[in-house]
Amino acid sequence: MSFLLWYNNRNINRNTIYLSLFFIVVSIYGMTHFFTIYHQSIFWLAIFYSHFTPLMLLMGPFIYFYVRNTLEDRQGLKKIDYLHFIPATIHFIGLIPYYFKSFSHKEEIARKIIANLDILPQINSNMFYSAVVGYSMRPLFMMCYILYCLYMLWGHYRNRKNTNTSKTKQSFLTYRWLLILNLSILLLVTNFIVLTIKGIIEDPSDALLTMYPLHIISALAYFTMVFSLLFFPNILYGIPIPTKLNEPVVKPVKEKEIEKKVELVREKQDLLKLYNEDDSLYEVAVAIKQYLLDKEPYLDPEFSQFTISVDLKIPLNHISYCFAYIFKKKFNLLRMELRVNYAMKLLKQGLTENITIDAISQEAGFSSRSNFYAAFKKITNSTPSEFVVDSSKNLTC
Structure with a gap:
């Protein structure tokens, strides 16, 4: 769904790219969590463990860019925005030695984790800081970003009376979506912060057992966040100012x-x-x-x-x-109607006596004969040739 979100909206509203990237990274985060704790697969854990952690430090920037640009009705990034990528870049550099380790070495680490989950805090794959610091950074960074996004939403809410844009149905719907999105993320982040703290204080395996109800709440939050897009796709237009x-x-x-x-x-x-x-x-x-x-x-x-x-x-x-x-x-339908309407005028004017119907289809903007005939049939319920015959009969009558 994340890839479809990006593919279908990349040329219309580029801000949805940040949203789709956020969903993709959150999905990778969840899959890593799943393979580490539940799946018991050495192969998949060796692939997911540590490799994608730099991306997880980008969840905050992605959701911040999406919320800010939607509220301000802007696209693209400022030069200063690239500073948000520094933590992920530093983390990536720290993982370079681990990336070049043999896959058998990574499988051995995965085997140890599956045998005893409680050794997770002791496994260090980053040369700059310990595993505990790495685990703590991800949800804490995300919490900072989500709190600031909620602050921006609050500021937008306070200023809504000063703009006509905020009074439109589209503005209200998008604002409500942004609020649901950020509150859902807040639940997810809170879950991981509590899980991280309990995993440091207690054994990770014991922490997971006591955290199961909160996992269910987080799953519902993620479900709400993702499926809101299916039920209200027009929120992807943003808040046009x-x-x-x-x-x-x-x-x-x-x-x-x-x-x-x-x-x-x-x-x-x-x-x-x-x-x-x-x-x-x-x-x-x-x-x-x-x-x-x-x-x-x-x-x-x-x-x-x-x-x-x-x-x-x-x-x-x-x-x-x-x-x-x-x-x-829809734009495509209106473009089709305008082109067919233009072709109908040419056909009514008797231009087929001088040029072919195919030439008229090209003049009307159709890229091929088949597209022209299909569009003409859809709009007029007849073929161009039938339309010419009917028009001729009407003139003689």
């Missing part, structure tokens, strides 16, 4: 002015109907609509949301949000 368009190709105008356009574009106008006038990004949607009406960029086979983002200088997640909540239509 409208900004002034920086020298856009098409200057945004009021929706009523668009209605005054010539009769020729009436059909496109119907396809580009807008909703939710009170939405904070409504004017951005108006600008996108006029851009589609005037420039007809969809006639380019390479046209995508990224094209709109570059031409109008609008963030990709804002564009995706506009199509989902203001146009109330």
Whole structure:
């Protein structure tokens, strides 16, 4: 699910990359925990033990980048943000000698752990500090980050009355998701901190027995955190904050002015109907609509949301949000309808007498004959040839 989250959203809202990376690392953390304590497999424990611990020090930075960028409606990292990678880098350097140990040596360590879990604090694979310090660093670092994320959420909550964006349904839903996410992580981190402390004070095996109920609570927290994405996928749009368009190709105008356009574009106008006038990004949607009406960029086979983002200088997640909540239509479907609508005009004008239907499909922006026919059939419930025949009959009548 983490990889799907990254793959499907990497070009729309890059902030979800941090969220997916966080889920991936947490999953590795859980798998390492499982192979160390429960699975009793020498091979898998030899693979997971210590190798991925530098990644575990990145859980805090990943969730911090996601929460901060979502609240600020920004993408990417600042130069100073790379300081957050220093602890993981130091830990990685400390593990380099262990990485070059033979696999048989690592299997021997795994065999000892499986035979006696209580020797875990005595096994040191990092040349900079002891195993106890390594175990303690991971949840403590994560706790610092999650507390600061909750602080940012509290600050956003206090300032919500000063912005119109915070009053939208999308803002409320995303804020609630961020709160659930961070509180769920807080439960998980608390579990590991208590487990680490008890494992240091007592024997790790005894600590695990007494901690089993807390493991169940943590599992429920993780379940809530992950499956919230399945039930409310629109939270991945973030909290779009409208900004002034920086020298856009098409200057945004009021929706009523668009209605005054010539009769020729009436059909496109119907396809580009807008909703939710009170939405904070409504004017951005108006600008996108006029851009589609005037420039007809969809006639380019390479046209995508990224094209709109570059031409109008609008963030990709804002564009995706506009199509989902203001146009109330998926981008791919709207692009298909506009292309078919353009092809229908060419067919009605009798251009097939001079050029082939295949040539019209290319002029309408379709990359292949099969795509054109499939799209035309889906929109009009007839093939281009049938449409031409029907149009001819109507004219003769």
